[in-house]
Amino acid sequence: MADNPSVETEKMDTAPEKAPEAEAETQPSPAADTGMQEENTPEQPQEQTQENKQAQAKGSKPLQKPKRKHKKKHYVLRIVIILAVLAAAFACAHLSYFNVNGVAVIGNEEVPDEEIIKLSGIQTGESVFDVHPLLVQHDIKKKNLYIEKVNVNRKLPDKVEIIVKERDMLAQFHKDQKFVITDSEGMVLDISKEEHKATLIEGLTVTGAEKKETIQIKETGKLEKALDLMKTTEENDLYFKRIVFNGSKVDAYIYDTLKCSGKYDYLMSAITSGTLKKVIYDLYQKNIEKGTVNVYNNDYCFFTPN
Numbered sequence: 001m002a003d004n005p006s007v008e009t010e011k012m013d014t015a016p017e018k019a020p021e022a023e024a025e026t027q028p029s030p031a032a033d034t035g036m037q038e039e040n041t042p043e044q045p046q047e048q049t050q051e052n053k054q055a056q057a058k059g060s061k062p063l064q065k066p067k068r069k070h071k072k073k074h075y076v077l078r079i080v081i082i083l084a085v086l087a088a089a090f091a092c093a094h095l096s097y098f099n100v101n102g103v104a105v106i107g108n109e110e111v112p113d114e115e116i117i118k119l120s121g122i123q124t125g126e127s128v129f130d131v132h133p134l135l136v137q138h139d140i141k142k143k144n145l146y147i148e149k150v151n152v153n154r155k156l157p158d159k160v161e162i163i164v165k166e167r168d169m170l171a172q173f174h175k176d177q178k179f180v181i182t183d184s185e186g187m188v189l190d191i192s193k194e195e196h197k198a199t200l201i202e203g204l205t206v207t208g209a210e211k212k213e214t215i216q217i218k219e220t221g222k223l224e225k226a227l228d229l230m231k232t233t234e235e236n237d238l239y240f241k242r243i244v245f246n247g248s249k250v251d252a253y254i255y256d257t258l259k260c261s262g263k264y265d266y267l268m269s270a271i272t273s274g275t276l277k278k279v280i281y282d283l284y285q286k287n288i289e290k291g292t293v294n295v296y297n298n299d300y301c302f303f304t305p306n
Helices: 003-026 030-040 050-058 072-093 113-120 133-143 222-235 264-273 275-285
Strands: 102-106 147-155 159-166 171-175 178-182 188-192 199-202 206-208 242-246 249-255 258-263 291-295 301-304
Touching (some): 113 133, 133 147, 133 159, 171 206, 171 222, 222 242, 222 249, 249 264, 258 275, 264 291, 275 291, 275 301
Parallel strands (some): 102 159, 171 199
Antiparallel strands (some): 147 159, 171 178, 178 188, 242 249, 249 258
16 A cells, blocks of 8 residues: 555656646647748739849838839820921921021121022022021131121011121232232132222232232341231321332332321331320321321331422
């Protein structure tokens, strides 16, 4: 009888240890729950875009693949509309309402209006929109050296305006019974049989003259002096009809019968100081058109009547 209690005690000691195992068997495992949830959720696509993979790697929600929309019909419609607009614009631009009915030339003195219009190539009756300002400007400047700058403007509905700036025809020289016209830098603008409205330089021998090239003078250094004298005269609001170089002496003709005479340096000094201009103006006020204004050193001028 004494052995039985000991057996019961061992049974009682071991029984509590098995109880948790039983509870564990009765409770559903997380793995089982996960399996059940996977069975209930719809199947996920096996292929993933690169964006989704990157999103999952960063822990964010996967991006949905954008749906492609077919816009081919819209593109065709847009092209048709653009072509229709262009065709309508072209038709409107070539209505008789926009035909050139007049060309105005502004700023020219030496070159006639008719010649500038001819050089432009603009035809009466053509559409004003067919006149290309840049091309017209290029043609006029290229074909006539007298014209330094050109600006062409359309004046809707049917007019074109050409604004020109002519080069300064500073001087002209004799060569082979012709006149060589140059600008302030000595560049040859024209070689003509007719005399132009520019100061005639005499006493210098022209050895070469080509358009767009500098005139060639035999007397070394005299061309620079002649051009400097002309520039100084123009800057001081004076004009000489004719200038004759004779060694160190210069005769500058105001009229055919009235001249200023003296050494080159004396003449330049009297012009720059304004002394010569005062003397000439005084003679003009007295209606004196014959005689000689002798120019000496220190801007001293003395008039001798003929």
